């Protein structure tokens with residue numbers, strides 16, 4: 001999701017990840033040896049993240065009883081602009097509970113420092129400007145109004161940046177990604193957060209592979225920070241959701257490679273995996289509490305989680321449609337697959353996408369209304385999902401005119 005950046009190559013050594021990620025010993029014994037750092041130069045399997053900066057005060061956690069639908073609320077205006085011009089007509093949404101520019105700037109500053117100094121993700125002035133335009137700080141500030149501390153917000157921001165780096169470098173063409181060989185690259189990316197348990201001799205090679213690529217370094221470092229605020233069960237939940245995200249990326253890549261347009265139900269299934277879900281399901285960890293694993297696993301809680309995640313992902317399909325249709329390569333989205341299956345124009349398909357989104361929002365709200373009174377921790381988790389959906393809508397809306405648009 002980060003816009004086109006001018007660093008097509010991983011940092012050093014040149015293109016090592018491509019070679020390492022292709023498991024050359026299996027496919028071609030002729031592949032040249034990649035110079036690997038000495039074991040002594042490699043990071044520890046779980047390097048301690050740098051000391052955290054001083055926490056800044058964040059508002060008291062806000063508990064919102066779910067549901068909290070209000071008819072047609074006004075989003076916060078930015079810099080005196082007309083907020084209604086950044087809205088998609090007929091799309092249900094909530095305004096975010098918190099939209100704090102000063103706090104978002106502090107989060108961006110800390111994330112930029114991490115990206116530049118700790119993981120060498122976005123070096124250079126131009127990249128810094130593009131990073132700030134992407135505004136991950138505003139996203140996490142709005143999506144996690146009940147964050148337990150500044151460092152909890154920063155951990156959420158690091159994961160968000162890591163997730164986008166994997167998407168940009170491995171999947172999207174912007175930074176050299178492609179459907180070719182994607183599954184093998186994503187599997188290695190999974191080991192950046194889900195360590196390899198193997199023969200001692202192989203460990204330095206695996207670590208060198210992770211250290212050699214900015215997206216892999218990002219995910220590994222972000223996971224280290226996240227593990228400082230999450231319980232083991234929450235970290236495990238995150239790994240599982242990321243693995244599912246990568247499965248969704250593979251489904252998207254398969255359709256692109258075979259030139260096949262999925263049917264609407266099939267696209268919705270793909271998008272349930274290729275989804276913002278990993279960002280939503282950290283809501284309790286970022287809030288400094290834990291929804292017990294046994295409760296998270298319940299089918300009704302899974303349904304609420306899936307509905308909220310799917311609604312927020314369809315919001316992305318709507319706001320990014322114009323940008324995606326302008327691209328050279330085919331980019332399926334809910335409006336385009338509806339237009340194809342129903343043989344209708346893109347405007348009509350856009351409206352049908354809004355209807356599907358609104359139905360999912362209504363279903364999420366109704367289910368939340370049933371579940372919230374049964375348990376206070378579950379109520380807070382459901383409110384956290386709702387807060388994320390609201391913050392995500394406003395984040396997309398805030399980038400209308402630059403990154404996003406309100407119509408095809």
Ligand SMILES: CC(C)=CCC/C(C)=C(/C)COP(=O)(O)OP(=O)(O)O
Pocket residue numbers: 001160163164167245274275276277278279313316320
């Ligand atoms: C979890 C996460 C932040 C993943 C990024 C990819 C994803 C699941 C999206 C919903 C974003 O979609 P996309 O890459 O198309 O983003 P843009 O529309 O280009 O902003």
